Amino acid sequence: MAVYTHVSAEALAAFLARYDVGELVSAKGIAEGVENSNYLVDTTGGRFILTLYEKRVAADDLPFFMALLDHLADRGNPVPPAIPDREGREIQELEGRPACLIKFLPGVSVTHPTPAQAQAAGAALAQLHRSLADFTLERPNGLGPDEWPRLLARCGDDLDSIAPGLKASLDTALADVLGHWPKGLARSAIHADLFPDNVLMRGDQVTGLIDFYFACTDIRAYDLAVTHSAWAFETDGTPADPAVGRALVAGYESVLPLTDPERAALPVLARGACIRFALTRAWDWLNTPADALVTRKDPLAYVRRIDWYAAHPHAFA
Template identity: 70%
Template structure:
């Protein structure tokens, strides 16, 4: 989440007048993330998230995202569907951007997950994947394995202005990953970004899965690999917590299952996840507008993870 587009109180008041959502009390921009403009909105009736879609989120993809959230909500997953206005419309325009009013879910995002919290989060992903078995929607993964080499080329040697040797580290890792990438597997819609900040918790209980705007059709196990890279390390990618990593996999296995052959694929999938996030973080680092209210994320934290999986992946998932 982030704020690229400023919304005045007057414009937001007019926007809320379309809904049975009460009158505006307060609105605060949310700085975390890099994709959309987000506001925490309090009214006399409830609390909401206002999202204005920009950058990588195409307006034509919004019906897919909203159908996905509605499907998951109907199947018992703790997700926040969009709020319809009095005419039943969920996709609007505000300040020249597509916009939705989203239900607010209680809970907090943990920054240092415990094994118990990781187990619950892994179980929630497994339940989500179960719920998506009969989801009919589809969306290509525009940030999948075929996009990484072109993105590396677009970033180029400017990556080395972020950290010396960053370009070569990613180029070497990318060559190894593409040569070993699975050609077959269970393909379905995945979240593709289930970091700790996209999971809301109260204690050890998951209360919300949020921010589905990278959701796409890809290898189901790649979703689990992304989650493993995000949950099992400290923020700098320097320290791997094996207890958290194993608990995450145990939680997933308990609700979906995880065969030995699937575990054997996880090292290369985790390496791929590291390359994907290092590249997109690198691109955002080089191209984020100077006046954007946004917290840039360090791509080197993911090249450190990449080095760990290259050296230890077989042992981690044995």
């Protein structure tokens, strides 16, 4: 469940009074996601998403995220920009948290993507990258390769309580990946978390790209590798239909063809993506109280992906 901060009807009505969106009709907490508190808000003027930013999203980063979404929306990408109030402010405060009222996008996220859906998602990701070629703001990747050794050290020997030998396995994989990490590839702002639940669809059409709160400046092909690691496998980390992964890459290249160095780097970028998610999931697994209203995600599902990419170095050939 992703409602960490309760918002009373009275506080929400007062919040909405700052906007030209009508009066509050109803509000319901949204269970999906683990980073922020989200509410589906209906007013007499339409439907919106209210997001309250919790501890993992720094208030100082919000202007970057808002500018990124505005930039993408202005270029026709299906993203949900924040709605300004009557004074032009997008970032507010509600219940002691930074908060934004966000455009509602129609569609549903798919659990088992088809090749056609994966192809559409790949094309949407490439179009996002093309649109960001002239986006000048930058934000470092706080969960990039420089952070992985520190996160591994913070998890420490407790990793072996998740699975025997996990610490040594991740340590070996990390050393190999960092030793082969590519340099000189094209960089831009990237989404960095484009899982199927962050893509809204109607049939085979992408209607929304959401949840940009890991967005940062990094290697563009790394974003494709992150997305491949999320779409080409089942939730337990076992491979899905191989056609799904191929379609994702084909969709991407239909809009933005990969260079030879980018294609050659995809296997190590994908293993790096898997290490990132294995480590952050492991940290959450070890540090989330048993009675918390958050479903912990299995880090071993990403360890299995690391092993798969290592055993299939020609997966992107």
